[in-house]
Amino acid sequence: MTTLLIKNANIIDMVMDTPYFGDILVEDGRIVHIDEEIAAGEEDVLDAEGRFLIPGFIDTHSHLLLYGLYKSxxxxxxxxxxxxxxxxxxxxxxxxxxxxxxxxxxxxxxxxxxxxxxxxxxxxxxxxxxxxxxxxxxxxxxxxxxxxxxxxxxxxxxxxxxxxxxxxxxxxxxxxxxxxxxxxxxxxxxxLPKPSKAEMIEALKSAEADYISKGITTASEACVGLAHGKDDYDALTAYIQQDNDMKLRLMIDYQLMLQSESLKGLSFEELKQQIETLSDGQCTLDSAKFFQDGSIQINTAALTENYHNVDDKSHIIIAQEKLEALYMDFARRGYPLTTHGNGDAAIKSIIEAYSKVNADPDYNEVTRVEHIQTGKYEDIEAMKKNNIDGSFFTNHIYYYGDKHYEKFLGPDRAEKMDPARWAEDLDVLYTLHSDCPVTPISPLDTIRIACDRKTKSGRVLGEDMKLTRFEALKAMTINGAKLNRTESENGSVEIGKAADFVLLDENPLDNDIVLEDDLILYTFIDGKMVYKRD
CATH class of the missing domain: 3.10.310.70 (Diaminopimelate Epimerase; Chain A, domain 1)
Structure with missing residues (x-):
């Protein structure tokens, strides 16, 4: 039995919104005891020296394979x-x-x-x-x-x-x-030149190391098939059979599942079992992935009102009737559904289609809207009414906010971009994400942006739309676990859960502390130290 005792930590457990001082005992990757003081025995001991311990970050939307491949x-x-x-x-x-x-x-x-x-x-x-x-x-x-x-x-x-x-x-x-x-x-x-399977596996390994250094202990590959079609799936299934540290979830492009002979016709449970068996439980199937529009910054997100810079609204990708039929097909096979929607017209289309799927009393899986950049208040209300979850691409505020304000959306819509505040207020389950490699991978950076809502020029987009530090930290930890339906396993520091931790030099809830990756001292997954800052 492997044991670890972490002493003298300021624990932010995501159950309470303030830190408390204490020790944590880990046995075989699980938290077995938390107390003000635990006497040391034969276990390995790490003195946190008053540093701040939080649950490992749960990244619910990024492109691990693309990020790794882009390095070359x-x-x-x-x-x-x-x-x-x-x-x-x-x-x-x-x-x-x-x-x-x-x-x-x-x-x-x-x-x-x-x-x-x-x-x-x-x-x-x-x-x-x-x-x-x-x-x-x-x-x-x-x-x-x-x-x-x-x-x-x-x-x-x-x-x-x-x-x-x-x-x-x-x-x-x-x-x-x-x-x-x-x-x-x-x-x-x-x-394009196709990387070999070995090169793709090396790209995944390199990406995993970077993710772990940012405090990520669980990540979702947001579209298997986006890089090189079926080759993505072949490389990932080879990669997950290796001895990896980070826990991984796979969203698979619905078209790939319709076209690939090895995936065609499989139920969610059948494919999930295959993936979990290959990975010895370290990787699982997340959902079927759809795209219903493009990107604001290239005028292809589907809006209900014209762009600020062109006399055009763009359009949804999949006709409504076809989208609903696709959802029904995958829902009948038990798949959770994840759909990319940046523009409010696309978001409305997705919600309408999801509402019909969720009306089926035999269907109880996750339905998610990704990005939700120009969602209106009534859209978030509709998500609440129809039991639809979401993930907000708040990084856009910093990286593209000035251009959206001045060029693509205009001031009024830019002020209300990425309305995670409304989801928080309406009690809609949501997370935050970087969509890496679209923007850099860094949960602390994402939290900072969601709280400050500052653009590169320092302009604040939506003073009343800011999240608190605790709300944003929840969105990257316990909310991620809830979205993944793994809240009994991770997302908070509680007895019985996996010992997935990040140890930070400073208190991330203190608004005077600048949130940056240099705060991360250690990352633990299942009680094993998998990253230590140089």
Whole structure:
């Protein structure tokens, strides 16, 4: 029997909203005793020296595999490049190191963060190389930019029709290299160089290490199939058979489950059992994943009123009748349902479809709306009425809030973006997320943004929409467990639960303490120290 005694900790257990001083005894990965003082025996002892112990963070929406794979691509994030010249220089450096004819792929591109505030053009990419296919993945994952050679390889030309739910953009009737929304992007993605299974597993390992260093003990891969289709599932099922530390949940793209011979027709329980058996319980099936619109920052989120910068509302991806039929099909097989919805028109569509599924007395699974960026108060009320859970992409306030205020949504809608406050007030179960790699992975950063609601320029979007530190910390711990329906296992520091902890140097509930990753000293999973700060 392995035992651990943590002494002299200020414990924030997520049951009470204030810390208390005490010791915690762990046996075989479980909390067996909490008291003001526990006498040391033969167990390993860690003196917390008054530091603050919280439950491990539960990340309910990010893309672990994409994040890991992106590390090998050309970094074009706002942290790496400021303008188009710097993008061109970064791509040119990779072109010069890459044999002719081979792909050069970048990630993290965001035109609204560039000094020019515009997209790079196909001509600018062609000037770098027409011997190399070049493709840039947008930070939203909902669009990309290709040079002429990349379009040629993908078979996209002037006569290629736009796919349902996406389009190949044109300037003066000529393809300009911009591919908008997943149906268009997915025409090109199969032609990108595919990483081997071994490379994908290494990417997952690297991502896991980073997540654990941020205090994450349980994470949800938010769309198996988004990176490389069925190859994602094959790599993940190989990865989960290894000796991993972090607990993992898989949302699987509904289209992959309809098309893959190995997944087609399986019930939720059948597939869940397969995954848990392969991973010895370390990984489980979360839900079937759907997308009902795109991203605000590329004008493809489906709104009920026009964008501030264009005379357009965009549109939902899946027709209402088809969406409801898909939900019913998966619900009959017992699947929880998770759907991406940024714009209020998409959110309303999802709620309407979920309400019909949840009306079935035999269906008692989780139905979730993801992102909820422009949800209105009546939408959150409808979620409450129809027993629908949610996860808010509050990181957008800091990383994109200024552009939404000035360009995409205008002041009024931007002030009410990511309305987690309304969910808190209406007692709707919700979490917060980073959607990594769209924004950096850091629960403490996410908590800070949800509480401060400050943009990069320091503008506050919605003073009355702020969460308290305790509310935001709940959203990243116990609320995550409730959303995952694992609240009997994790999410709080209580006897009988898994010993998933983070030890912080300072009190995260103290508003004078700046929330940053450097506060994390240790991460424990099942009582095992899996991260120690250097």
């Amino acid at each position: 691509l050309v970094e074009l994030t706002p942290q790496a490049v400021r303008n188009i010249d710097e993008i061109k220089a970064a791509l040119k450096a990779r072109v010069d190191a890459t044999p002719a004819g081979e792909w050069v792929v970048g990630h993290g591109y965001s035109e609204i963060e560039l000094e020019e505030d515009r997209h790079i053009t196909i001509d600018e990419l062609d000037a770098i190389s027409t011997d190399h296919p070049i493709y840039i993945r947008h930070s939203s994952a909902h669009m990309g930019v290709a040079n002429s050679r990349a379009l040629e390889i993908a078979g996209i030309n002037e006569e290629t029709p736009d796919p349902d739910g996406g389009y190949f953009a044109r300037t003066d009737g000529r393809l300009n290299g911009l591919l908008f929304e997943l149906p268009a992007v997915e025409v090109l993605l199969p032609h």
